[in-house]
Amino acid sequence: xxxxxxxxxxxxxxxxxxxxxxxxxxxxxxxxxxxxxxxxxxxxxxxxxxxxxxxxxxxxxxxxxxxxxxxxxxxxxxxxxxxxxxxxxxxxxxxxxxxxxxxxxxxxxxxxxxxxxxxxxxxxxxxxxxxxxxxxxxxxxxxxxxxxxxxxxxxxxxxxxxxxxxxxxxxxxxxxxxxxxxxxxxxxxxxxxxxxxxxxxxxxxxxxxxxxxxxxxxxxxxxxxxxxxxxxxxxxxxxxxxxxxxxxxxxxxxxxxxxxxxxxxxxxxxxxxxxxxxxxxxxxxxxxxxxxxxxxxxxxxxxxxxxxxxxxx
Numbered sequence: 484x485x486x487x488x489x490x491x492x493x494x495x496x497x498x499x500x501x502x503x504x505x506x507x508x509x510x511x512x513x514x515x516x517x518x519x520x521x522x523x524x525x526x527x528x529x530x531x532x533x534x535x536x537x538x539x540x541x542x543x544x545x546x547x548x549x550x551x552x553x554x555x556x557x558x559x560x561x562x563x564x565x566x567x568x569x570x571x572x573x574x575x576x577x578x579x580x581x582x583x584x585x586x587x588x589x590x591x592x593x594x595x596x597x598x599x600x601x602x603x604x605x606x607x608x609x610x611x612x613x614x615x616x617x618x619x620x621x622x623x624x625x626x627x628x629x630x631x632x633x634x635x636x637x638x639x640x641x642x643x644x645x646x647x648x649x650x651x652x653x654x655x656x657x658x659x660x661x662x663x664x665x666x667x668x669x670x671x672x673x674x675x676x677x678x679x680x681x682x683x684x685x686x687x688x689x690x691x692x693x694x695x696x697x698x699x700x701x702x703x704x705x706x707x708x709x710x711x712x713x714x715x716x717x718x719x720x721x722x723x724x725x726x727x728x729x730x731x732x733x734x735x736x737x738x739x740x741x742x743x744x745x746x747x748x749x750x751x752x753x754x755x756x757x758x759x760x761x762x763x764x765x766x767x768x769x770x771x772x773x774x775x776x777x778x779x780x781x782x783x784x785x786x787x788x789x790x791x792x793x794x795x796x
Contacts, residue, residue: 494531496568499561501528502540506558509547582611583766586623586632588753588778589614590683590713592736595777602773608766616682624758631757631766633774637688641752642767643780647689648749649678649726650739660726661745662693663700675702677725679716680709684728689749693728696746732779753778 505514505525515525533540540554550558583603587596596612603610613623617635624632638644649660667675678697680690690709697707710716717737720727727739730751734741755774757763767774774780 494528495535496564498528498532498535499564500568501525502532502554503558503561503565505529505541505548506550506554509549511543511548514548580609582609583631584611584613584629586613586615586620586629588620588633588635588683589616590681590733591777592732595732595779599770599773599777603770606769606773608769617686624756627758629758631755631763633753633778634756635683635686636752636754638750638752641750641754642771643753643775643778645730645751645753645778645780646743646748647684647728647730647751648734648741648743650720650729650734650737650741651724651726652721652739653724654740655742658742659745660742662696662702663746665706665726666701667703675706676723677706677708677719679719679725679727680707681713681716681728682710683713684751685709689728689751692747692749700746730779751778753780 500518501515501520501524504518505511508514508517511525511529512522515522518525520528529540536553536557538553539551540557541548542551543549587599591599591614596614600610600612613620613629615623620629620632621634623629624634633643649662655664662678665676665678678693680693684690694707697704710719713733716727719725720739721737727733727737728749729737729739729741731741733739753774755763755767
């Protein structure tokens with residue numbers, strides 16, 4: 484619809500609102516006040532409506548505004564238009580308050596998710612979050628159980644990227660941790676150190692390069708393990724010399740020492756996708772920085788997490 488037509492439609496609703504209010508109260512002064520407009524505005528709007536129709540709506544006297552026969556004929560339709568406009572406005576306000584059901588990674592902390600919900604409200608967006616693993620998020624979106632989802636994607640397709648490294652209970656020293664240092668010598672005794680992969684990272688663009696690196700540096704197949712859930716993975720690392728593939732934020736939360744991988748760079752990539760006919764642009768524009776903070780995507784890939792809250796670059 485051309486802009487001029489949209490403006491004319493809005494003007495018509497405003498003029499009819501003034502017409503209905505004045506007719507119900509028999510006075511331009513009282514009718515204008517009831518419609519929350521000045522008397523001069525109400526007079527101009529009614530005059531514009533009369534000009535548009537080519538007929539007078541009121542017989543004006545010093546104290547009263549009396550409907551003409553034409554005005555009485557037009558009043559029911561004018562009331563319907565004003566009522567329809569009010570219903571439309573109400574529906575618009577209700578639609579804006581409808582929650583956005585969003586599937587998010589289940590590795591996000593409770594504090595991070597709570598802050599995301601709170602920040603979204605500040606932008607006029609109500610979020611209903613569903614925490615799930617990558618495959619489940621994709622299925623929730625496909626089945627339209629959510630309006631949008633943060634999908635796991637390769638870095639070159641990502642809107643947000645999160646650096647990954649290895650974290651352990653013991654300080655490994657140095658600025659990077661090389662996977663080859665986990666290789667067991669022929670004369671070594673004891674259990675080999677393992678790399679634990681969380682379900683969030685059990686996706687081809689993360690798992691496959693790490694598997695190839697494992698084989699290239701001579702680690703045993705059992706030294707790369709996909710955990711059933713991230714709590715199990717974290718527990719295994721906290722009670723052993725094993726290491727966890729994770730982000731700097733997760734390492735801080737678990738009080739682990741984090742280092743970037745020495746041989747390759749790995750990242751979690753995330754993109755916002757919506758269900759059929761959805762438009763994620765306004766959510767991305769309003770909440771992009773808040774989502775990045777929740778995911779840990781606002782952190783650099785070259786930092787070293789020594790202890791919780793302490794970062795050395």
